[in-house]
Every structure is written in structure tokens, then in C-alpha cells.
Amino acid sequence: MLFPTHLAIAVLLGRRFRLSTAWLLVGATLPDAVDKPLASLGVVDLFHTVGHSALLVVLAVPVAYHSRAGLALAVGWGTHLFADAFQIIVNGRLTDALFLGWPLVTPPTPLALPPVEFFWYYLWSPSFFVEVGIWLTLAAVVVADRRRGTE
DSSP states (O other), rough: OOOOHHHHHHHHHHHHEEHHHHHHHHHHHHHHHHHHHHHHHSSSSSSSGGGGOOGGGHHOOOOOOOOHHHHHHHHHHHHHHHHHHHHHTTTTOGGGGGGGGGOOOOOSSSOOHHHHHHHHHTSHHHHHHHHHHHHHHHHHHHHHHHHHHHO
């Protein structure tokens, strides 16, 4: 998913499950905040490595049990990973979802595009339309909230 959509998902989850939207946003930001700079600096070869590894669940679970803020942080991080894997699978690149097992496994033929090039590749892909649906859902929630007089 494109980065803003991870934030939209966090907002929707916060509204739906009454979790801290701020902590959901932090969690949803973490994977890209860690991995994009590392890849851009050449520390790692791919844009889905350390922060996108599902192996970090050993850290996420204790954080989630610590507090509601920790739960929101872990949920935000988890939804980021799920959304990225879902997007890859919907676009027909199933083996690229192996990023979830980094560093134990890596995708055999990763797309490995920098963020701007990825945006142009992604535009009009099948998962692009899923993102449009997410944004339309968020817009509908905001409109419904305003009609009820809440913000």
C-alpha cells in the first residue's frame, strides 16, 4: 500500500475499535520509517526488511499486552505488514510476500523499486483500486461523523 493509505487504515481502526489513533498512526508508520531510510542509504538491499519483518512479533506481543497504547502501536504495525503483503499478493507477486520472514527468507525476485518509481508502477495496479476503496470508506466515515455532529 502507499504510505498515506497505511495512515488511513490506522484512522479507520481507531474509530472502529476505540484505540488511540495517535498510537495506531505511530505503529502504521514504523515499518516505512525504519526500512525506507535504510534502503535509501544502501544499508539493506530492499525496502521491506527490518521494520517489515513479521519475526518482530516477539517484540510486538509484549508491547501489546503492556497497555492500550501498546496494543494500538502493535496493531498499527501489524496492519501495515498485512496491508503490504495483501497488496503484493493482489498484484500477483506472491513470492514477494516472503519479506515477512526477513532475514530468514527473502523474496527470490523482489520488485526493489525506490518509493517514487514504485508509485508509478503501482498506479492502476489491482491493489490500487483496493486503496481507492479504503479512501472512499474513510471519506464515508468522516461524512457520517459530520452528519452526526462529531468530528
